[in-house]
Amino acid sequence: MALSFSKYHGLGNDFILVDNRQSAAPCLTPDQAQLLCDRHFGIGADGVIFALPGQGGTDYTMRIFNSDGSEPEMCGNGIRCLAKFLADLEGVGEKTYRIHTLAGVITPQLLADGQVKVDMGEPQLLAELIPTTLAAPGEKVVDLPLVVAGKTWAVTCVSMGNPHCLTFVDDVDSLNLTEIGPMFEHHPQFPQRTNTEFIQVLAGDHLKMRVWERGAGITLACGTGACATVVAAVLTGRGDRLCTVELPGGDLEIEWSVQDNRLYMTGPAQKVFGGQTEI
Numbered sequence: 001m002a003l004s005f006s007k008y009h010g011l012g013n014d015f016i017l018v019d020n021r022q023s024a025a026p027c028l029t030p031d032q033a034q035l036l037c038d039r040h041f042g043i044g045a046d047g048v049i050f051a052l053p054g055q056g057g058t059d060y061t062m063r064i065f066n067s068d069g070s071e072p073e074m075c076g077n078g079i080r081c082l083a084k085f086l087a088d089l090e091g092v093g094e095k096t097y098r099i100h101t102l103a104g105v106i107t108p109q110l111l112a113d114g115q116v117k118v119d120m121g122e123p124q125l126l127a128e129l130i131p132t133t134l135a136a137p138g139e140k141v142v143d144l145p146l147v148v149a150g151k152t153w154a155v156t157c158v159s160m161g162n163p164h165c166l167t168f169v170d171d172v173d174s175l176n177l178t179e180i181g182p183m184f185e186h187h188p189q190f191p192q193r194t195n196t197e198f199i200q201v202l203a204g205d206h207l208k209m210r211v212w213e214r215g216a217g218i219t220l221a222c223g224t225g226a227c228a229t230v231v232a233a234v235l236t237g238r239g240d241r242l243c244t245v246e247l248p249g250g251d252l253e254i255e256w257s258v259q260d261n262r263l264y265m266t267g268p269a270q271k272v273f274g275g276q277t278e279i
């Protein structure tokens with residue numbers, strides 16, 4: 001069977017976008033998505049995103065498979081790419097979409113300058129909502145000790161619909177993420193695995209972050225992770241509510257609003273190419 005696809009990226013976090021508007025179920029299995037994401041034997045991507053019909057009065061539904069075939073609840077860079085993909089399909093410019101995701105309704109807005117601003121919703125902080133067993137149900141995980149690779153890390157946990165474990169370090173570039181990333185991801189205290197962000201504070205409004213993603217490994221950027229980074233920085237008194245988060249693929253502007261407790265993420269989304277592949 002031939003599959004038409006488009007490839008987009010948000011700061012180098014890259015996705016295969018599939019027009020799945022004719023059916024409520026993704027047209028690929030997790031195994032097929034995993035093959036397409038392979039950088040040697042497939043198209044190459046951090047994940048596959050499906051644009052499905054909207055549910056519950058929304059414009060569209062987003063489903064996503066990570067490059068290992070697992071299905072996350074949300075993807076920040078991915079939803080900016082999806083918004084751009086939908087606008088390209090519809091032939092429109094500035095527009096706001098209401099997108100149903102497994103993490104609730106998310107609202108990306110295409111701006112006049114080509115950037116996409118996304119209302120990412122409210123962060124969840126209670127241990128059982130991350131989920132993690134690092135604290136009792138009803139409690140938050142803020143700067144609590146976690147032993148990984150023989151070292152004690154002070155970690156903060158935040159859910160942006162998907163799980164994030166965040167830790168502040170003196171020098172992000174010196175870390176061997178390939179070695180320690182999988183140990184955080186599969187740590188028994190994260191029953192649904194976790195994304196892990198390593199953060200260096202450059203200034204109160206400027207945080208440098210590297211990420212090991214659940215189901216994808218090292219990526220050049222993570223939108224939900226950037227939002228979780230600002231939440232962790234504010235909770236631990238290390239950063240401001242309005243921050244530039246510097247990632248290997250570029251910068252995201254993140255605001256954690258005092259007014260409505262929601263996270264707002266602004267960044268780019270770019271089409272790379274389109275094509276057809278056999279599956």
Ligand SMILES: N[C@@H](CCC[C@H](N)C(=O)O)C(=O)O
Pocket residue numbers: 013066071072073074075076077078162163195213214215216219221222223224225
């Ligand atoms: N890159 C994403 C997050 C994708 C999902 C993540 N790997 C997970 O399993 O939760 C982003 O930009 O948010």
